[in-house]
Amino acid sequence: MKFSDGYWLTRDGYDINTPKEAYDHRIDGRSLTVYGPVKAIQKRGDTLDTRMLTVRFSSPLEDVIRVQVFHFKGRIDNKPGFELRMTDVKPLITEDAEALIFQSGSLSVNVYKNGWGYQFSRAGRKLTESSPNSLAYITTEDGRTFMREQLDIGVGETIYGLGERFAAFVKNGQSVDIWNKDGGTSTEQAYKNIPFYLSNRGYGVFVNHPELVSYEIGSEVVSKAQFSVEGESLDYVIIAGGEPKDVLSRYAQLTGKPALPPAWSFGLWLSTSFTTDYSEETVTRFIDGMKERDIPLSVFHFDCFWMKEFEWCNFEWDERFFQQPQAMLSRLKEKGLKICVWINPYIAQKSKLFQEGKENGYFLKNDQGDVWQWDRWQAGMAIVDFTNPKARDWYCSKLEHLLNMGVDCFKTDFGERIPVDAVYFDGSDPEKMHNYYSFLYNKTVFDLLKEKRGEQEAVVFARSATAGCQQFPVHWGGDCFASYDSMAESLRGGLSLSLSGFGFWSHDIGGFESTASADLYKRWTAFGLLSTHSRLHGSESYRVPWLFDEEASDVMRYFVKLKHRLMPYLYAAAYEAHKEGIPVMRAMLLEFPEDRTCDWLDRQYMLGGSLLVAPVFQENGAVSYYLPKGTWTHLLTGKETEGGEWKEEQYGYMGLPLFVRENTLLPLGNVSDRPDYDYLDGVTFCLYHLKDGCSAEQAVYNVNGESMTIRAVRNQNTITVNSTGVQKKWKLILRNHPPVSSVINGAAEALQEGTGIRPKEEQRDVVIFF
Missing domain, CATH: 2.60.40.1760 (glycosyl hydrolase (family 31))
Known part of the structure; x- marks a missing residue:
């Protein structure tokens, strides 16, 4: 002002x-x-x-x-x-x-x-x-x-x-x-x-x-x-x-620091989309289609019309399309899927819950004591008053019934259009509650999930937020369009949110409004699967890849499996976000605060502290990106390049600028068909360009609290490797590395197999087993 x-x-x-x-x-x-x-x-x-x-x-x-x-x-x-x-x-x-x-x-x-x-x-x-x-x-x-x-x-x-x-x-x-x-x-x-x-x-x-x-x-x-x-x-x-x-x-x-999302939530989410026609048959066809094309799927999401029109929210499955919802959920979970359903904090007048909420004082009121209502979104809808403990319990009881049926998490949509002329149960100032409502709404749902599913399993997919809402991940970017412009603005929004204290963020792959071209869909797929959370969701059309072209299925399979291999690294970055408040998707200035060029970069980011990602925003595959000073190695091609300058290149759909920072120990898992597995079992540590006098350290965490930390130190032509924590078999690979005369393990108790390995001077990629 x-x-x-x-x-x-x-x-x-x-x-x-x-x-x-x-x-x-x-x-x-x-x-x-x-x-x-x-x-x-x-x-x-x-x-x-x-x-x-x-x-x-x-x-x-x-x-x-x-x-x-x-x-x-x-x-x-x-x-x-x-x-x-x-x-x-x-x-x-x-x-x-x-x-x-x-x-x-x-x-x-x-x-x-x-x-x-x-x-x-x-x-x-x-x-x-x-x-x-x-x-x-x-x-x-x-x-x-x-x-x-x-x-x-x-x-x-x-x-x-x-x-x-x-x-x-x-x-x-x-x-x-x-x-x-x-x-x-x-x-x-x-x-x-x-x-x-x-x-x-x-x-x-x-x-x-x-x-x-x-x-x-x-x-x-x-x-x-x-x-x-x-x-x-x-x-x-x-x-x-x-x-x-x-x-x-x-x-x-x-x-407030972010909660640690469950490992399965980092996998691919597939939605029914918003206003499309769907039933159990449609859902099953899409899920089976993903399996037939060998595209691992982790979560299936039912959007708004799992409930009957004009009745959002009644928290009941529309019996016209889902005759036996609990049996359906059981069948889907037998396929290894987690289930998410859409909710919002509004109760339409046609909903069977409206009268119940009205009689018990569970809704916001106007200054005459009537239920505050309007016709935006749902006809005659009321808004749940989360300052009323009994209203919170009532709302949670409806969600708990869904959890008992087999639902695992909720997409907590809306929560932005909150009136400033409403009266709250606890007398809260409605001006202050306009933004803060999003905190109470998401906290209510997140706390229920922690109580019923356990702290390690709680996750929401939230749209609205205020300060403190970073404690209730994950948040997604809302209604974007199917265009390169919107893809770029989505990234700007995500980077701004990460610099506002939010550790985890997602967006609708391919755009929400309208339908993307096959070209845009494939480019957005790479970006989406190199974000912390990855969801296929749209408005009036489905988002399964084969509806764009068959190559889109190949691109989807490739990047989903790549993300799964990266899970030991991503989960460690998530753990850092949870413990320290450092976001997983990081604007370049966070990792390179001394580089003034990084102050302005909004079309690339660091995924964790060691991976640089630059999505492609043009139909011809051209991309311009900046590498800070140092030696960088392309993760997918192994090509090594020096930074400190802008690069201009062209990429096919199976690639994009995805570089590993020097002095990095990058852990790669041995599983590609799911995101949740034992990250310590058979993990491969790739050591990238460790300079003389420098060290590299990487921790790997499991969901059960187990952890292992590997540290490598280079002194002239000798690299000393130490392993602490849980001891399982692991492998060390020197990627595109200056020749060394010896690699020794300084923690004898960590040695599983192999000892005193001495690579030849001319070898650049050396594999050492421990």
Whole structure:
């Protein structure tokens, strides 16, 4: 939201009040409070009839500083609020002649004593600053009030995140409203709005408000990241880190780390699609068709019309097409499949559940006490009130019945079009609940799955989100079109979401709206199966590959099996996301923060820390991509190339730029027909271009908690390999490696077979068994 008219003037109808000096302060053990009147105080009379802002600095985590600004503190703090995980931090509070200094770990804020303003620094290096006239309390002619902050954007500084945004990847120059909307992937609207941005300077800013937060990122004042909220207070958090990954890790520690999705969820999901005709016969035909073509399938998803039209949601199978649903699910599960069904948090008036929900007060109400209803999406639909514990239990009882039938997980669709004129059971502020509703909705379903299926089996396929929803994976990108443009915007959205703290992300392979050409479908297949989660889903047409052409089946088979072989690596990256909050799909700047070219890259990404993926976005197979400095090896061809420059190449449908970073131990599993297997049994570690004086380390985890870590160290022409953890047979391959005279195992207990292997000097690929 913009308040100024150019640099010098204020827009009509607004009055901007900014602190003029740090008039007084108070130190209260672990916080520093500074008082800033909006006019300079030169005599006693100046203290009368004026406004004053109260600014409190505290630290919820080490290297994190919270800033709370108040005009009137007496306002009731209505629910809801984000759940912050705070620790017992003892900050250092000092002062010198020029500033009050509040320090948490390596992060400090210096509050100027003369005049007004404060600067955030890490280890003595400036990160950003609130300059004079940046912090403001704003009033309007119609009685509304706003709090605004402006933080410096330095020369060359770039800003990312703010949720799953499909416009430009770098947010500089954009106006962004944090307000969930069902707008598809081709506008500035977003399903997942997160009030957190990340800077390439090694810090992030989280605005701790679930309601509308309005950002002007270098758009109202080109050198400022501005954010504002309506009301009498502002609460934001500065998070510092040596690298952007450290910032994301601390943000996840503060707002919640992602759960670890079950291994089977990383396999291929196939859907009925949305408005197509389907029955058990159709479903079985598609599943058998995949098996006949040797395309491994892990999950089958039933979309909306598994329930009868006009009755969403009644949570009952449409008996016209599914006469014996439980028997059908048993037959499908005998084929080795997991089952997902579509749900949303709405109850149509024709649903048999409507009257039950109305009588028991389970729905949102209007201010007259009636059920809040409208005709968008479903005729006369009501919205479940998840602030009511009994409503949550009622909703979960319907889902539990489906779980008992054999359903394994749910696609938690919708949750964005939440009214701001509704009344909640617990009195929650409807403005704050608009975005936050997605948290309660997905948490309710995810917690049920944890309770009934176990923590290691819980997974949803969610569309809407707010801060904290990263705890409930997986999220997918929503309604994209069948075009290369939409494929590229989907990737931008996914990378923005990953830089907003979300560890897992998916999208509709081939696009949701309309039907892709065979060419686009095959290109999107490679991209989709090199994402954390992979789903075939559409709107008016089916997405099985042979309906495009038979080569599409070959492409699908190839990349599904490749993903399964990569599962020891992918599951280790998922484990890192779960433990550390580092996303699996990573914008290039996360792994190469020192490379300024990577600041702008939005058509390629790192899958985990070692694999670079650049999807093909052109019909002729041409692709332009950038390799950072170092030696890179193409995973599929073995071709070695030097980085530090842009590359332009052409690829067939069985390939794309997929490169392994130097000094990498890449684990490959020995199973290609399913994603969930024993990753430690017979795993092959491929060692790529280990440089002299460098080391490479890779951990492999199993679902049952077993783990093994391999570490290789090169000292001139000798590579020493150590294995710790669970000991099973494994194999080491030196891929495209500078010649070495010996490979020795430094952990004798790990040696299973083979010892003292000495490859010849001229050998480039050496296989060693342990």
